[in-house]
């Protein structure tokens with residue numbers, strides 16, 4: 001980009017900050033997206049301008065973007081520019097960079113925007129977590145995204161790629177890249193990659209490997225291995241996360257791998273990542289009408305499967321909230337891809353605009369459920385309740401509850 | 405014993421289509437009819453079944469699914485009297501040809517005289533179909549326009565959404581139900597699930613109350629003017 005028109009860019013940058021400030025002032029949401037949109041309209045190269053001379057790490061994938069980005073930001077230490085509100089398209093990225101001048105930036109990026117953002121920001125590191133179905137009525141066909149990534153990474157010679165070796169679609173996307181740090185981390189959800197992206201034959205899976213008869217297979221040169229313990233570039237790191245679940249251990253392993261590529265101090269990073277207790281409200285304990293509620297975000301089948309696996313057997317009551325607005329995808333048919341049968345033995349309270357879709361799913365799974373119509377009648381439990389919610393339902397619950 | 409053959413869920417299960425098998429099995433079991441779901445993987449032979457379910461899939465998986473089915477005993481088993489519920493990509497596969505990336509006339513199984521071409525736009529949204537005196541509610545997400553051959557009966561007429569072509573949805577033969585209402589269409593329409601069950605079992609069934617009744621009424625009230 002010719003930086004000749006820097007005065008215009010400077011004006012645009014000021015505009016982003018100012019609009020965000022005004023927007024917050026008149027309390028129209030968090031304001032970040034509105035400000036970013038106006039900034040982009042003023043100067044299309046604003047993202048490139050704001051990202052110049054910074055170390056930029058991008059994080060993309062279907063699940064874990066926000067958590068992994070938060071881990072990288074925390075692990076890096078000091079001031080790090082990051083879009084921690086979850087606005088992960090260019091407008092949100094511009095807003096995040098305009099608000100923070102730090103020389104380090106970690107940005108979570110919507111899967112379909114990755115190529116454009118990677119070029120604009122000249123990102124040094126791209127972290128690819130996983131690919132599975134999400135909101136199919138908006139961005140359909142996960143394979144098309146894998147194909148787009150593949151084209152991008154085949155020519156991104158200057159970029160270091162951190163990629164999940166256990167997700168065949170991610171491997172397909174990254175295998176032509178010059179510099180790949182493969183991460184051998186647990187990835188239970190591979191239902192969307194059973195047929196080979198190269199030749200469409202069926203892939204074979206064992207506990208710790210996968211391959212196709214055509215030769216496409218799990219990379220054998222992993223830099224990072226997470227099994228009983230975590231090893232990054234030959235160094236054993238003691239993961240002891242406050243955040244729950246195997247999937248968060250995998251996110252942490254990939255965050256530490258990305259940090260190793262920007263020469264961060266891994267020992268300090270590990271301590272700070274271990275101490276993270278909540279990310280953008282996720283996993284946080286909230287209070288609502290005398291209940292203590294742990295908010296868990298799950299947006300798609302893979303995310304739900306991961307969250308369900310963190311529930312304790314003795315959480316007798318579980319709350320689930322489902323909406324189907326634009327940001328959630330209008331079609332809740334994915335509820336039938338979620339293994340709700342795992343909730344057998346629990347009683348599920350159904351919330352959200354699509355609670356009858358959820359209740360019907362639970363009915364057919366023979367899981368005990370209650371459709372909540374009068375919220376004042378819900379029994380108060382002495383222990384915290386886990387609440388699994390999809391995107392807009394999660395936002396609603398954050399707003400209606402308060403810090404515990 | 406009701407045997408439900410769920411065909412290639414890894415390929416043709418994009419929209420929660422396995423839900424249709426679950427609903428059929430549960431609605432049979434709750435009437436004390438034993439039912440078994442046989443999940444047919446892409447390396448498996450197609451086994452004997454009372455009814456096969458074909459779901460939705462992306463271009464590549466749809467092509468692979470059609471090729472695998474062509475090499476299998478599926479067509480002869482259907483000709484011998486097994487029933488089929490086919491939605492979305494499944495609806496297209498049973499026809500003479502359909503469009504996938506790079507080939508606008510990919511050969512189908514030719515079990516039903518229908519042809520699917522690429523539409524100018526993708527149809528994504530709620531789908532409402534009048535089927536005789538009943539209303540079927542669902543969701544569609546596909547790029548096809550399907551034309552029925554002479555004498556092929558549609559499943560019903562479109563009241564909202566596109567279905568085959570904006571006017572008709574799906575098709576109905578003596579052993580096949582097909583619709584563009586994808587995924588758990590049987591979960592959302594308990595009457596349709598029972599219509600299919602009664603067809604396969606060959607006798608009428610007593611009414612069965614379930615949570616799905618409330619869901620169906622809610623969706624119908626919202627979508628039907």
Ligand SMILES: [Zn+2]
Pocket residue numbers: 196197198199200201212213214215216
């Ligand atoms: Zn292959």
